[in-house]
Each structure stands twice: as structure tokens, then as C-alpha cells.
Amino acid sequence: MRLKAHDLDFSYEEDKKVLKDIHITAEEGEIVALVGPNGSGKTTLLRCLADFHTPEKGEVKIDGMDIKEYTLNEKARKLGYVPQIENISFPSTVFDTVLMGRKPYVSWKPSDQDRRIVSDLLEKLELSRFAMREVNELSGGQRQKVFIARALAQKPMILLLDEPTSNLDLKHQLEVLDIIQQQKKKGISSIIAIHDLNLAIRYSDRIVMLKEGEVYASGGMEVVSAENIEDVYDVEVHIGEHQGWMIVTPDKPL
Amino acid sequence: MSEEKDVSAKYKKYVSKKILFIAGSSIFLLIFLLISLTLGPSDIPLEGLLKAVLGKGKEKWIQIIWYIRLPRVLSAILAGLGLSIAGVTMQSILRNPLGSPYTLGVSQAAAFGAAFAVIVLGAGSTQSSPADSVILNNPYIITISAFFWALISTIGILSISKLRNATPETLVLAGIALGSLFTAGMTSLEYFASDVELAAVIFWTFGDLGKSSWRNFWIMLIVITPIMFYFVKHSWDYNALDSGDETAKSLGVDVEKTRIYSMLLASLATAVIVSFFGIIGFVGLVVPHIVRKVIGGDERFLIPGSAVFGAAFLLASDTVARTVISPVVLPVGILTSFLGAPLFLYLLVKGRSYW
Numbered sequence: 246m247r248l249k250a251h252d253l254d255f256s257y258e259e260d261k262k263v264l265k266d267i268h269i270t271a272e273e274g275e276i277v278a279l280v281g282p283n284g285s286g287k288t289t290l291l292r293c294l295a296d297f298h299t300p301e302k303g304e305v306k307i308d309g310m311d312i313k314e315y316t317l318n319e320k321a322r323k324l325g326y327v328p329q330i331e332n333i334s335f336p337s338t339v340f341d342t343v344l345m346g347r348k349p350y351v352s353w354k355p356s357d358q359d360r361r362i363v364s365d366l367l368e369k370l371e372l373s374r375f376a377m378r379e380v381n382e383l384s385g386g387q388r389q390k391v392f393i394a395r396a397l398a399q400k401p402m403i404l405l406l407d408e409p410t411s412n413l414d415l416k417h418q419l420e421v422l423d424i425i426q427q428q429k430k431k432g433i434s435s436i437i438a439i440h441d442l443n444l445a446i447r448y449s450d451r452i453v454m455l456k457e458g459e460v461y462a463s464g465g466m467e468v469v470s471a472e473n474i475e476d477v478y479d480v481e482v483h484i485g486e487h488q489g490w491m492i493v494t495p496d497k498p499l
Numbered sequence: 500m501s502e503e504k505d506v507s508a509k510y511k512k513y514v515s516k517k518i519l520f521i522a523g524s525s526i527f528l529l530i531f532l533l534i535s536l537t538l539g540p541s542d543i544p545l546e547g548l549l550k551a552v553l554g555k556g557k558e559k560w561i562q563i564i565w566y567i568r569l570p571r572v573l574s575a576i577l578a579g580l581g582l583s584i585a586g587v588t589m590q591s592i593l594r595n596p597l598g599s600p601y602t603l604g605v606s607q608a609a610a611f612g613a614a615f616a617v618i619v620l621g622a623g624s625t626q627s628s629p630a631d632s633v634i635l636n637n638p639y640i641i642t643i644s645a646f647f648w649a650l651i652s653t654i655g656i657l658s659i660s661k662l663r664n665a666t667p668e669t670l671v672l673a674g675i676a677l678g679s680l681f682t683a684g685m686t687s688l689e690y691f692a693s694d695v696e697l698a699a700v701i702f703w704t705f706g707d708l709g710k711s712s713w714r715n716f717w718i719m720l721i722v723i724t725p726i727m728f729y730f731v732k733h734s735w736d737y738n739a740l741d742s743g744d745e746t747a748k749s750l751g752v753d754v755e756k757t758r759i760y761s762m763l764l765a766s767l768a769t770a771v772i773v774s775f776f777g778i779i780g781f782v783g784l785v786v787p788h789i790v791r792k793v794i795g796g797d798e799r800f801l802i803p804g805s806a807v808f809g810a811a812f813l814l815a816s817d818t819v820a821r822t823v824i825s826p827v828v829l830p831v832g833i834l835t836s837f838l839g840a841p842l843f844l845y846l847l848v849k850g851r852s853y854w
Contacts, residue, residue, distance in 0.1 A: 333742055334741050335590075337796045338795065345738055353734075360507050368506070
């Protein structure tokens with residue numbers, strides 16, 4: 246088991262539990278989609294898994310070891326995290342941004358190998374021509390790819406992505422998820438918080454549905470059933486099929 | 500493959516430009532150093548200067564160079580360097596383009612602390628000549644008091660930055676409030692000061708390198724050198740912080756620790772400089788922005804670049820300040836404000852992607 250978290254409880258303020266008894270796992274090369282309405286705890290859960298928050302109860306294990314036992318650099322070599330919004334105070338170039346992903350391996354001066362890893366990644370993600378541009382001059386989709394490239398430069402075993410496709414146009418949504426899917430063959434597991442149920446169905450191996458800080462359902466595509474969605478989202482939906490893919494079509498709010 | 504090589508090559512070229520800027524600024528700094536040593540009430544030619552540095556030639560010139568100009572010029576370099584790296588670091592760790600020892604109220608707090616030491620703790624004695632009305636007989640107490648009060652201001656800023664809804668604007672406003680508070684504190688201390696103490700205390704309100712001495716220089720050197728090393732060593736952490744706390748954490752940065760240590764060290768550097776020379780405004784704010792504009796935001800180069808450029812900036816300012824209407828020597832703080840404020844306005848209007 247690559248990542249295993251059990252019995253997680255977390256709250257920002259006393260008596261207001263944001264996460265309750267969460268169990269979540271990710272196998273090697275598995276993509277797990279975290280779905281659920283706004284405020285259901287997706288981001289908080291990802292933050293707990295990334296060890297930004299310490300859960301009040303339960304533990305997060307990576308490769309069988311408690312995440313707290315890793316040093317900061319060891320952890321950064323295991324886990325890549327892509328936040329939903331990157332709050333840049335001083336922008337840097339695309340190359341420098343991706344090079345930062347090598348930080349867990351570098352003390353002060355990046356080596357030729359680090360630079361090679363970065364230029365390889367930029368090429369693979371079709372970002373080479375932006376290499377010397379500043380990140381905030383790019384479009385949202387390109388920027389998201391840069392941040393994923395940075396996480397990949399960490400050579401992680403697990404990627405945690407917080408709504409990587411929100412605010413992206415259709416093409417970039419698919420591109421970004423394709424990149425994540427391509428990492429499967431390297432054995433990289435991904436946990437993705439995602440709003441679009443159809444994309445979740447299409448790109449993930451397993452779906453974990455959250456409701457009010459609890460795992461409401463978890464498993465394969467059968468999790469995305471009309472009853473579950475009605476119960477969790479308060480929305481009436483129609484589930485159909487198109488070219489072998491399940492399709493969720495929202496009808497009306499309940 | 501060719502494209503990939505191309506990118507690597509482009510990046511190398513981009514980096515070598517930054518190194519070139521730092522090297523170029525260093526050469527300028529050296530030239531400024533020589534020029535400013537030759538300038539003063541008695542002009543010393545370059546040849547005479549070189550002899551005097553080696554202890555040869557006219558006795559008078561040796562005296563002027565070794566006892567007056569060298570300590571002052573070297574102090575200007577160190578003070579400019581220290582304020583600039585303090586500014587760069589504060590901007591990065593507080594994620595705020597308006598961060599600097601001056602705008603965050605740390606300088607004012609240090610000046611208040613120095614005045615507090617003189618007036619309340621009695622660190623100044625008055626038995627001296629009329630030319631230098633107060634001898635500060637215990638510079639250590641003054642520096643320690645300056646650091647203590649700078650620390651209070653720093654802790655204030657740090658605690659405000661931890662509030663969940665603190666924005667960059669909140670911090671700057673807090674800095675203004677703290678700055679005014681300590682300026683008011685200083686003014687009220689002045690009410691209780693004797694005439695001679697007052698003369699000494701006024702000195703801290705506008706930076707002046709007139710009190711430079713070899714002892715001050717060595718203290719600054721001992722304090723600022725390790726701080727500079729710490730900042731340079733952590734420049735990757737600052738780079739990561741520029742992309743946000745979460746990103747920095749995910750890259751293995753101990754965000755809390757880095758922020759607190761860096762802020763404390765920046766305040767210590769500021770306090771030492773202010774306790775010797777008073778408030779020298781705008782250096783710590785403007786220098787990082789100028790350098791960032793030229794070589795970009797990569798802190799690995801921005802910190803050393805600001806150090807060298809800041810040193811040259813303050814040295815040039817001080818040289819102008821003491822020669823422009825010679826024999827009157829202007830306080831360098833007036834000049835840095837006259838230069839710094841319009842420069843800063845220019846940067847504001849010209850606009851930058853991070854405003």
C-alpha cells in the first residue's frame with residue numbers, strides 16, 4: 246500500500262469537525278478521485294495527507310511508515326502537492342519554477358542532471374517554448390501544467406492535486422488529466438480532488454465520495470449512482486452511458 | 500532533443516547574465532570605494548591614497564585615510580549591504596513587496612531602543628567636549644536595547660502575519676502603525692531628555708554615518724557576515740516561499756522556522772546598523788526592487804545582488820552627502836530618502852507584475 250490513512254479526525258476550530266473517521270488508501274499507480282460538494286472536506290483531507298495539518302486522531306502512512314517519521318526532504322521526495330490556487334508573491338520564470346521541484350535533492354546549486362530533468366519535463370509537457378517566460382504571464386492551463394511539472398520534478402511516488410482542472414478550458418482539462426494518467430506507468434499514485442464527476446469517472450481507478458467530512462462511499466464507478474449523488478449533492482441526476490463511459494447528467498437541484 | 504538542449508542553454512545564458520550583473524556591481528563598488536576615499540575636505544590623489552593605505556607618504560593623509568575615511572567608507576558598505584539583505588529577506592518571507600526594515604517599523608523601533616538606552620538607561624554621559632556633546636559610553640547597551648525594541652516590533656509583525664485573514668496590505672498598515680508608535684515614543688522620550696541628551700537622540704531620527712569608527716565596523720562585520728551566509732544558504736527556501744506557504748511546505752521547507760529565524764536575523768542586522776547610524780530609510784525597500792527588476796526574482800542571485808548593489812548605493816549616497824556642499828556634511832539618510840522615494844514612486848508607476 247503506497248498511501249494509507251485511517252481514522253483521520255481534523256478540525257480547524259474546536260467542536261467543528263471538518264474530517265471524521267476518514268479512511269483512504271492508494272495503491273501503487275492508482276488514481277483516486279476525491280469527490281464531494283464544496284465544504285465536504287476534500288482540500289482539508291489533501292492537506293492532512295500532505296502533512297500540512299496534523300490530524301487530531303488517526304495517522305497517515307506512506308510506504309508503511311508514519312508520515313511524521315520522515316524528514317522534510319524525504320517527505321518532499323515521496324509526495325508532490327499541487328495546490329488549487331498558487332499564491333505567488335514574486336513570480337519567477339517557468340524554468341526556475343520547475344527547477345524548484347528539485348529542491349528536496351539540492352542544497353544550493355542545481356546540477357546538470359537537475360537542469361536536464363527540468364528541460365525533459367518541460368518538453369514532455371510541451372512547455373519548452375515558455376521556459377524563460379514568467380509564470381504569471383501564462384494562461385491558467387499552462388500555469389497548471391507548470392505546477393504539475395514542478396511536482397513531477399520532485400520525482401514523487403504520490404501526487405496530491407487539489408482541483409487541478411477547475412478554471413481550465415476543456416482542452417487543458419484533458420491535457421492535465423492525461424499527464425496525471427501517464428504517471429501511472431511509472432508507478433506514481435495520484436489522489437485528485439475534483440468537481441467534475443464525468444472526468445472523475447473517466448480518469449480515476451477508484452472514487453471516494455465525501456459528505457460533510459465523512460467518507461460517504463468509496464469504490465469503483467458504482468459509487469457514482471443516482472441515489473448517492475442525490476444524497477450527497479442534493480441534486481437529481483440522470484446516469485447514462487456513452488461509448489462505454491458512464492455519463493452523469495444533472496437534472497435539477499432538490 | 501534539440502529543443503531540450505536549447506532550453507538548457509537558454510537557461511544557462513539567463514543565469515550567466517545574473518552573475519554578470521553581480522560581478523559588474525562588485526567592480527563598480529570597488530571603483531566607488533577608491534573614489535570616495537580620495538574625496539573629502541582635503542582631496543587626496545589616487546597615488547597618495549594607495550601609499551597612505553600602506554602607511555606610507557604624508558602623515559596627515561595616513562591619518563585621514565585610516566582614522567576618518569576608511570572606517571566611514573567601509574561602514575557605508577556594510578550598512579548598505581545589511582539593510583538591503585534585510586529588505587530582500589523581509590519581502591520574501593512576508594511575501595510582501597513593501598517589506599523593509601523601514602516600512603515595517605523595525606528601524607523606528609530600533610531607533611527608539613537606542614534613544615531609550617541613552618535617556619532611560621543612562622548609556623550616554625555628558626562630560627565631553629562641546630563638539631561632540633554626548634559620548635555614548637556604552638554602545639553595547641545601546642545596541643542591545645535597539646535590538647530588544649526591534650524584536651518587539653518584529654514579533655508584532657510576525658504575529659499579525661499569522662492571523663488567518665492577514666493580507667500583504669494588513670502587514671504594511673501594521674508596519675505604519677508600529678513605525679508611528681515608536682516615532683511617537685521617541686518624541687515623548689525627547690521631552691524628558693536634557694539638552695545634551697536631546698542632541699544625541701535627534702541623531703537617530705535621520706541616518707548619518709558620522710559616528711562610524713573601527714569598533715562599530717568590526718561589530719557590524721561580526722554580526723552581518725553570518726546573517727548574510729544564513730540568507731544565501733536559505734535562498735532556495737525563500738524561492739519556494741515566493742510561491743506560497745503550501746508549495747514551500749510540499750517542497751520540504753520548514754516554513755515557520757525559516758520565517759521566524761529569517762525575520763529575527765533581519766531585525767538584528769537592522770538594529771545594529773540603526774543603533775550606530777540611525778534610521779537610513781528606503782535602502783532596504785528600493786534596492787531589492789531595482790535588483791529584482793534587472794535580474795529577476797531568483798533569490799539565489801537576488802540576495803547577493805542586492806547586497807553588492809545596496810553597498811554601492813549607500814556608499815555613493817554617503818560620498819555625495821559629505822562632498823556635495825562641503826564642508827557641510829549632510830546626513831546620508833536625507834540623501835537616501837531624496838533618491839529612494841522618487842525611485843520607488845517610479846517603480847510603482849512603471850508597474851511590475853507583482854504589484
